[in-house]
Amino acid sequence: MSLNIIDLIKGQLGSALVTQAAMQLGESESGISKAIGGLLPAVVGGLANNSDNPAILDAISSAPSQGVLGNLLGFSANDSWVSNLLTSIFGDKLGGLINSIATYAGISNNSSATLLNLVTGATIGSVGKYATDNNLDKSEISNLLNDQKGVVSTLLPTGLSLASLNIGDWDKGYKFDNDNDTIKQTTHEEPKIEVTRSTAEGGTFPDRATTTSDGGSIWKWLLPLLLLIAISYFLWKQCEKKETTTTTSVAGDSLSTINDTAAVQNDTTAMTTARTDEDIDLNGTMLKGYRGGMEDRMITFLKSDGYKNAADDASLKDGWYDFDHVNFKMGSANELEAGSQGQLDNLVAILKAYPDAKIKIGGYTDKTGDEAANVKLSTERAAYIKDWLSKQGLQSQVLGSEGYGSKYATVDASASDSERAIDRKMSVRFAK
Structure with a gap:
């Protein structure tokens, strides 16, 4: 069989499930997507290496009757059925994975464990459904799993190798080194056999790795092909988003954007300039954020004594910091999108590390809709964040909030929704 199991799973691990999982687990969508991208090759490779394991084959055969694919998130929350399978595959290395x-x-261990169950369920369920639909017996299922050894390496996302997953030597039949962007086959001691080419019509070489006429390896052309397959898969899996990194200037609280939006693609092999979460140093404590993002720039300003040396509030009005991840659900002033909580927590940490610093919250909308309603909505959103920060014990540090509606929006109302997204934002500035 030459079927790629990944083709069976595509419909199960799409953006809708990522969003739902992020909301349920309280993680960012980028973190959920990144985790799934790392777990997928581990699970598929583990199943391939256990293609003759009766427990695995029984699980796949019975998956359709258990309705795994009908409720993946519910299944992942109840790991009684899958835990034994994962132990069979990874043994005492499961915790390390x-x-x-x-x-x-950049997610919690509990979320990672839940997603491992989810990915395993999606894989087992998809293969089980395919086997049922095509009347495959256990021997044929075993062959299908074994065939996946040739594609596991194409699933590894950039920056992750099987070796880094702490899963030991379960990949004993084939070793991949993604850090060096090469694929290495395990070598075996074999007697040397001299091979001569048949001169008879239709003569062939033995079916084994050969070298090209210039001495190069067959991998010279196969490796780029595999990498292309990997890139295509991850581009399919992720929804391309537009993130904004803006530095703003304000004259009397009138906000103007200096930098343009930067198109990014989350957690994929980047075809555009990608932004990924990094460790941002807050006096020895590491926060997850973008290099050059809100947290990074606020901490840099505070460490430079810029706030301490500011004479009054007027001297601080030239520095607004846009939230990278804090977004409200469409039309709502009290429901945040999944993934917003992490950056609010980071702001709390920054303010607690600098208890003398004070801030103000600003809310903005795009140019669509009634302006009075836009002002009301942006005002309520800014107030929501102010009140939330106050509940974290920061009442004295949050001096106020204000909504500006579309007053400082720069994109025309007739533009696409994705283009107008730059104007729909929440911001924070230092105040005195």
Whole structure:
């Protein structure tokens, strides 16, 4: 069989499930997507290496009757059925895999464990459905799993290798080194056999790795092909988003954007300039944020004594910091989109590290809709964040909030929704 199992799973791990999982687990969508991208090759490779394991084959055969694909998130929350399978695959390395993915994706170990169950369920369920639809017996299922050894390496996202997943030597039949962008086959001691080419009509070489006429390896052309397949898959899996990194200037609280939006693609092999979460140093404590993002620039300003040396509030009005991730649901002033909580927590940490610093919150909308309603909505959103910060014990540091509606929007109302997204934002500035 030459079917790629990934083709079976595509419909199960799309953006809708990522969004739902992020909301349920309280993680960012980028972190969820990154974790799934790392877990997928580990699970598929583990199943391939256990293609003759009766427990695995029984699980796949019975998956359709258990309705796994009908409720993946519900299934992942109840791991009684899948836990034994994961133990069979990874043994005592299971904890190491969960921890490595959590660190790689910037999520909690509990979320990593839940997503491992989810990915395993999606894989087992998809293969089980395919086997049922095509009347495959266990021997044929075993062959299908074994065939996946040739594609596992194409699934590894940039910056992650099987070795870094702390899963030991379960990939004993084939070793991949993604850090060096090469694929290495395990070598075996074999007697040397001299091979001569048949001169008879239709003569062939033996079916084994050969070298080209210039001495190069067959991987010279195969490796780029595999990498292209990997890139195509991850581009399909992710929804391309537009993130904004803006530095703003304000004259009497009138906000003007200096920098343009930067198109990014989350957690994929970047075809555009990608932005990924990094560790931002807050006096020895590491926060997850973008290099050059809100947290990074606020901390840099505070460390430079810029706030301490500011004479009055007027001297601080030239520095607004746009939230990178804090967004409200469409039309709502009290419901945040999934993934917003992390950056609010970062702001709390920054203010607690600098208790003398005070801030003001600003809210903005695009040019569509009634302006009075826009002002009301942006005002309520800014007030919501102010009140939330006050509940974290920061009443004395949050001096106020204000909504500006579309007053400072720069994109025409007739533009696309994605283009107008730059004007729909929440911002924070230092105040005195």
